[in-house]
Amino acid sequence: MIRTQKIILLAALLLCAPLVALGQESPAAELSLKDIEGRQIRLSDYRGKVVLINFWATWCPPCRTEIPDLIRLQREHGDLQVIGVTYPPQTLAEVRRFVRKAKVKYPVGLGSKKMMALFSQSESLPMTILIGKDGRIKDIIEGILLPEEFEQKIKPLLK
Amino acid sequence: MKSKSLVFAIAAVLVIALTSIGALAATKKSTIRVEGMKCAKCSGSVEKALKATEGVEKVEVSLKEVVVEYDDQKTSETKLREVINATGFKAVEEKTGSQ
Numbered sequence: 047m048i049r050t051q052k053i054i055l056l057a058a059l060l061l062c063a064p065l066v067a068l069g070q071e072s073p074a075a076e077l078s079l080k081d082i083e084g085r086q087i088r089l090s091d092y093r094g095k096v097v098l099i100n101f102w103a104t105w106c107p108p109c110r111t112e113i114p115d116l117i118r119l120q121r122e123h124g125d126l127q128v129i130g131v132t133y134p135p136q137t138l139a140e141v142r143r144f145v146r147k148a149k150v151k152y153p154v155g156l157g158s159k160k161m162m163a164l165f166s167q168s169e170s171l172p173m174t175i176l177i178g179k180d181g182r183i184k185d186i187i188e189g190i191l192l193p194e195e196f197e198q199k200i201k202p203l204l205k
Numbered sequence: 206m207k208s209k210s211l212v213f214a215i216a217a218v219l220v221i222a223l224t225s226i227g228a229l230a231a232t233k234k235s236t237i238r239v240e241g242m243k244c245a246k247c248s249g250s251v252e253k254a255l256k257a258t259e260g261v262e263k264v265e266v267s268l269k270e271v272v273v274e275y276d277d278q279k280t281s282e283t284k285l286r287e288v289i290n291a292t293g294f295k296a297v298e299e300k301t302g303s304q
Binding site: 189 | 241244246247249250251252253254257291292293294
């Protein structure tokens with residue numbers, strides 16, 4: 047009996063593996079959270095725009111380093127929307143202080159491990175989920191966003 | 206006919222040998238101590254940025270240092286340090302020389 051259960055579990059895992067790989071290009075899960083000013087952020091409100099959900103933390107050096115680039119991208123591309131979601135542990139006061147000092151203009155909310163797990167099983171930081179205008183996940187960019195990644199992965203979607 | 210084949214074989218061996226020697230001579234290995242990599246979740250950015258650098262052949266990242274093998278005709282340790290610093294960490298000093 048236990049052996050049968052093990053076989054079923056193994057088969058389920060094998061079947062799930064391709065589905066995880068197919069996570070890209072699948073419709074993005076609905077992300078809903080409050081920003082640091084208490085306003086509601088809903089991913090579905092940005093349908094028709096290219097969305098970058100950037101998971102970050104104030105204690106993560108590469109995350110802090112790429113934020114000026116994200117601010118610039120948001121400023122330069124009208125059809126792009128950046129949403130910052132923090133990864134725990136993180137306090138509202140720390141995030142507010144950082145956001146004000148860095149002059150982040152895009153919405154930023156306090157996130158959770160569960161929120162990141164909606165998009166990826168990896169816990170790398172920073173992590174940027176690239177969502178197309180059609181609301182589908184186009185790519186999951188782990189680590190700092192490199193200029194060539196913007197050119198190859200994001201720019202073509204903005205046309 | 207036989208001598209032609211022999212000459213061709215010797216030439217081929219020489220070309221391969223010289224190419225290999227040239228390639229080996231250009232490969233350097235540097236160990237760079239990096240400050241601030243306390244967060245295992247974030248250190249992947251260093252590896253990613255280094256691997257995307259032209260001339261970098263192999264990267265090993267631990268929480269204290271980075272070991273990089275690279276073609277010194279295409280990049281330099283100074284450039285590698287700049288790449289590390291651009292990820293938000295700090296390359297502090299050269300621990301060992303090249304090999």
